[in-house]
Amino acid sequence: MSIRVRFAPSPTGALHIGGARTALYNWLLARGSDGTLVLRIEDTDRERSTPENVEQILDALRWLELDWDEGPISQSDRADRHREEIARLVAEDKAYLDDGAVRLRVPEGQTTVEDVIRGTVTFENETIDDFVIARSDGSPLYNLAVAVDDRDMEITHVVRGDDHLSNTPRQLMVIEALGIDRLPIYAHLPLMHGPDGKKLSKRHGAASVQELREAGYLPEAVRNYIALLGWGYDAESTFFTTEELIERFSLERVSRSPAVFDEQKLRWMNGRYLRELDGAELTRRVESFTGRTGLGPAVEISREKMQTLSEFWPMAGFFVEAQPYDERAWAKVMKDGAVERLGLARAALAELASFEPEPIEAALRAVVEQTEVKPRKVFQPVRLAISGTTISPGIFESLAVLGRDTALERIDATLARAKDS
């Protein structure tokens, strides 16, 4: 029998990386076994669930390229089905009315959860009160709905956050009361914490998938990174293609302890993914991210300097339009004869037969020889002139991409400004 898993987010907010990881693991399980992934929206709390949040979650999943086979199914749409079971439980006296709400009768004894990740976890039933399965307005509650839906949807593996472990015995009791004879296999993933060790929240920086996207991360890098938050294949491997992830992922190797999201490491990994992309693809992504076109040559010479897509524009925006001078950079560079050297560089560049990186380099190095200074004394004024700052892609390549006319124009503007001041 092939596996059927579900990702069942509650649409009470954005999808953060903890939820994204749960979705990923479920997806890997389904894709790795010719199984089925059901997307179910757990919106039995109408007060806190919004259509906007649902859409946001779907967007996040699509961006991460995690597709689903069934759904999205809105749990609230199945309320009639849930009510039917609640009525049956009441009729069978397994649940009872309490001031209009319906409570399940918690039986005597113990309830044991067999968890792939946690092992056997036993709860004494006496520590669990008769819990509410329907509000007094008749609307079904989570613990009831989950049990019914997982059964109706024939879910074989329930893979979810550890915060659900304590509720699992309640769901098991509902399942028992309902007379369901087949139990899903449970796997409770360790929670994700913020850098302060607390439960992940908006305060912990780029915690939502949407924020990661806006920060310029690549979906494949995010997938690889979060896969490693709570799972490891061996002692050495860090980079996994999606195919490798699908092939190698297993619940048995999921760790039990909570993980902390470390954006530094994601940045590093994202940079590695960025540099692996071929020129056309990287350009496509940068253009899509910045909303600009014609970026190809600039992207090509900037690639090894970027960790995220968002770093392109601050560093290479000058290729598209002149940037204001960074005054600190100006003060640092435009002194001790920099103006003269810039003038010499300008003249050398103007005479070039071919405005390509190699001849440009030869010309500028000739100026270095001539003036008997360190190379940077010549290059930095030129860099400042064309980019407005001291940081840019390689100066020879930058000049070539910018083109002679624009380059000379900007150098002239810089010389004029230096003269005025």
Added chain:
RNA sequence: GGCCCCGUCGUCUAGUGGUUAGGACGCAGGGUUUUCAUCCCUGUAACGCGAGUUCGAUUCUCGCCGGGGCUACCA
């Protein structure tokens, strides 16, 4: 408070009844170098504490401590 889960470098992790406790990020230093990066090299740093079992515990058991979750007519 009660119940449950968790505890290896700062972070993500590998690992074993006997290992120089491995890798990665970060950080520090060095190399390459036109800036910033990339890249390469070196270094830094961990088994929470206390008992018990054992010839020997990071590893097994118990206790403690610490962190987290649940305990809702939230999910």
